[in-house]
Amino acid sequence: MSSLYNTLKIAVLPGDGIGREVMPACLELIDAAVSQAGAPPLVFETHQAGAQHYAETGEALPAAALEGCRTSDAILFGAMGWPDIRFPDGTEIIPQLDLRMEFGLFAGVRPIRWFPGLPKVLSDPRAEGIDFVLVREQTEGLFYARGRGEVLNDQEAYDTMQITRAGTERVTEFAFQLAAQRKRRGKAGTVTCVDKANVFSSMAFFRKVFDEIAAKHPELQKDYAYVDALALNMVKKPWTLDVLVTENMFGDILSDLAAGLIGGMGMAPSADIGDTHGLFQPAHGTAPDIAGKGVANPGAMFLSGAMMLDWLAVKHGDQRLADAAGLIEAAVEHTLSTKIAVPMEYGGSANCAEMTRSVIGALGAVR
Amino acid sequence: MSSLYNTLKIAVLPGDGIGREVMPACLELIDAAVSQAGAPPLVFETHQAGAQHYAETGEALPAAALEGCRTSDAILFGAMGWPDIRFPDGTEIIPQLDLRMEFGLFAGVRPIRWFPGLPKVLSDPRAEGIDFVLVREQTEGLFYARGRGEVLNDQEAYDTMQITRAGTERVTEFAFQLAAQRKRRGKAGTVTCVDKANVFSSMAFFRKVFDEIAAKHPELQKDYAYVDALALNMVKKPWTLDVLVTENMFGDILSDLAAGLIGGMGMAPSADIGDTHGLFQPAHGTAPDIAGKGVANPGAMFLSGAMMLDWLAVKHGDQRLADAAGLIEAAVEHTLSTKIAVPMEYGGSANCAEMTRSVIGALGAVR
Numbered sequence A, B: 001m002s003s004l005y006n007t008l009k010i011a012v013l014p015g016d017g018i019g020r021e022v023m024p025a026c027l028e029l030i031d032a033a034v035s036q037a038g039a040p041p042l043v044f045e046t047h048q049a050g051a052q053h054y055a056e057t058g059e060a061l062p063a064a065a066l067e068g069c070r071t072s073d074a075i076l077f078g079a080m081g082w083p084d085i086r087f088p089d090g091t092e093i094i095p096q097l098d099l100r101m102e103f104g105l106f107a108g109v110r111p112i113r114w115f116p117g118l119p120k121v122l123s124d125p126r127a128e129g130i131d132f133v134l135v136r137e138q139t140e141g142l143f144y145a146r147g148r149g150e151v152l153n154d155q156e157a158y159d160t161m162q163i164t165r166a167g168t169e170r171v172t173e174f175a176f177q178l179a180a181q182r183k184r185r186g187k188a189g190t191v192t193c194v195d196k197a198n199v200f201s202s203m204a205f206f207r208k209v210f211d212e213i214a215a216k217h218p219e220l221q222k223d224y225a226y227v228d229a230l231a232l233n234m235v236k237k238p239w240t241l242d243v244l245v246t247e248n249m250f251g252d253i254l255s256d257l258a259a260g261l262i263g264g265m266g267m268a269p270s271a272d273i274g275d276t277h278g279l280f281q282p283a284h285g286t287a288p289d290i291a292g293k294g295v296a297n298p299g300a301m302f303l304s305g306a307m308m309l310d311w312l313a314v315k316h317g318d319q320r321l322a323d324a325a326g327l328i329e330a331a332v333e334h335t336l337s338t339k340i341a342v343p344m345e346y347g348g349s350a351n352c353a354e355m356t357r358s359v360i361g362a363l364g365a366v367r
Ligand SMILES: CC(C)[C@H](C(=O)O)[C@@H](O)C(=O)O
Pocket: A094, A096, A097, A252, B198, B199, B228
């Protein structure tokens, strides 16, 4: 297939802490996978941003970084934030929230899949079949309140949750399109609306709009769950889940819970997708406790890179990028399942460099 | 010890579905335990309320039931709600939320403890040490929005979360007093404030008030967790948790998740405590799928009854009621650990009547 596009430019934001360690590892892996898949190399443009950058310059997300993201074909994001580096009002430095708003990255895509080599957190053997995707709405919901909340007279505080028809339609439509791919082994293509429609009128509205979108996809299944019951079922029978769609705050909680089912954030990638831009980032944070030691597990960053390649492949109609994504996923799985290298967080001894060498080495084995 | 009080009157609200099955079982058990502990019998006054009552009479929580609760020494609650029985506006019939508001039942106490005979949900052997209590604020938070939310022009909907100083002070103080009892094996007496203070000003306010209360308890430990990270740690290392205090909606989600760690709602009791009243209720719902078959596991109802006796014991300074509570807990544990009777939901064959007979029988064995 010939190249249908000019060279793809990736805005790279390593950020803080272990973001700065797993990012170079990921770029190296992407280079190798893209080359083995026969695609032209991606061009990486690295930008400084984050809490440490704020401490040094007074800017967390400089205009140049933002502009670099805007004009890029995709954004690859490490992790940002640092203890004790805060804005003057005491809130945290969280450029990823600003980027979600700035580029309308409405769909937070959090795939959770168990594969051999990952910790068996749940004792039920069916947990080996965990394979679902959480789609978190990311531009409204309770996060609408960020920067808008009020504390009155040191006596009472209010934050308002917003659910719009447009916001719910687009994220729900996105979830149905994901389900239509029927990528998950043996699942029927079911989208579950996770809400609290029994108590809140905004959530009843969310469910109503979900229903309208569902009606446009008669070939797929729809289902409902209250968020509390869903949290229970994520522990009791997560292997029954396929695609979930939910409000911003609920999605924040549930996606961390979900990552716990596969041993934590070490293998939990994520994508923040909008109409024009896509940002790809491991679900973990900057891990100040282990930062600077070179021991971070780059697995989630690697899988986020693969999600980016997959997204670019669809966007630009280039199968070679999908192949590169597949190579990365297969190489990560191969490395873990054969235990060529076991990350420290799973009781092994492989540091970030060793994990990277092993996964790059495995690219050849899985072709 | 002589009786320091008149006969205690318990308002009994069996409600709907399996609430009507596990409640009589629980009253029988309480009678037996109270008698074996040498305390005077409690007087039970049963009131009709719930979804089915609404369907029959147009009232979900009749004035007589409310008055019965008001003049009682404690409220024992089964479960309420039924599919397809809804208020005209489509919302669910949820008298337990009305009762929380009516009596200011601000502290939702959800103890989660593993003991032999319960399912081993997590594969890590340390999960046998799961023993924590979640304290959920129950009169404000996001639930402040119930009945107040707006849907504008079928385009956008808003619900507002309220955090007050008074509401946060009382629930946090309650949590520290719980921690001061140091009941949990080998834990240091730590209260963890679970919030999202990094993003929401109401949550930063919650944490600030928490800190003020914590300062009054220098002999105890305090800790903080963002709600998403806490959801992850509940799966990764729940054995490290002691007392958690959190906002209403977060507590709703986390308490269901927590129950999942011990196999579900079957053994998850709860107490809703206010300044003057206390309501005790299993964490499970009405279970329409199994209601009417006599197969419900009454375990959570039994443990809720024990929580009630414990609370009455402190309130009235009567050790015999604490003894009765201890007998019930020990008899439930004895029944499960010796597998004299195994509830159907844990793969056994004991129905509600058999579980009840076994636990009552075990009262003698554990004295
Ligand atoms: C850093 C934090 C504000 C962020 C969020 O709450 O969205 C994170 O938890 C996430 O899940 O991406």
